[in-house]
Amino acid sequence: MKLIGSLTSPYVRKVRIVLAEKKLDYELILDDPWGATAQVTAHNPLGKVPCLILDENEAIFDSRVIVEYLDTLSPVGRLIPPPGRERVEVKRWEALADGVMDACSTAFIETHRRAEALRDPAWVERQTSKIHAALDYMNSLLGEQAYCCGVNLCLADIATGVALSYLDLRSPELDWRPHHANLARLTEKLNARASFIATRPPAA
Missing domain, CATH: 1.20.1050.10 (Glutathione S-transferase Yfyf (Class Pi); Chain A, domain 2)
Incomplete structure (x- = not known):
């Protein structure tokens, strides 16, 4: 997995902490969503970070959606309870x-x-x-x-x-x-x- 984001975005940091707590491997791709050459716009039409790129090149965006997906990938340290x-x-x-x-x-x-x-x-x-x-x-x-x-x-x-x-x-x-x-x-x-x-x- 690849995570497109910046070091100062709190939404990106939330995702990075979840990745760390879940012990999931990923590559961090630094990007400036405000810049003219922002990479994230090629994957997220909203032009926002974070954006998670899966192995099959599918993109998941919005930190709430990303962390929900990540929590399903490993039983280690479940962070979100089941529905209820x-x-x-x-x-x-x-x-x-x-x-x-x-x-x-x-x-x-x-x-x-x-x-x-x-x-x-x-x-x-x-x-x-x-x-x-x-x-x-x-x-x-x-x-x-x-x-x-x-x-x-x-x-x-x-x-x-x-x-x-x-x-x-x-x-x-x-x-x-x-x-x-x-x-x-x-x-x-x-x-x-x-x-x-x-x-x-x-x-x-």
Whole structure:
């Protein structure tokens, strides 16, 4: 398998961590989806990373779809429960984490990639408010549990850990830890795992 992606994309990192936790071999192909010569557009009509290329050259895209597929490839460390209430809970956490990443990415693009005269502070504030609301909800939902959905690591933890690390990378001014002690505790634990260490993005 080949994974097309960038080192700073949190969606790519989520997939890379799942690959590491599942002990699956793959080749990472670095690509800039914003560049004029982006490779991903030849495989994903949306031009987004990550994009997983299978041995038969079939492409799978969107991180949620990719991680669901990867979890079926090996019984090692199942990260997504079978259909039912537990699975819904894991996917709810993933939706929250992806929402945080979406809002953070949108605010970063507005602030750093649009011409200053065209920037919309109200739009950035709207994205920031989404982040704060999601973090409050996730912190309360986690409570004193060891992991997002109980005592074992699952996709919910990976998605959440990646989202929180992405905030550190792109929006350090949010300083989310003091008001979200439960999430801070979880992040510290996750950042010590080999899969998180190996996929740590370069400094902004």
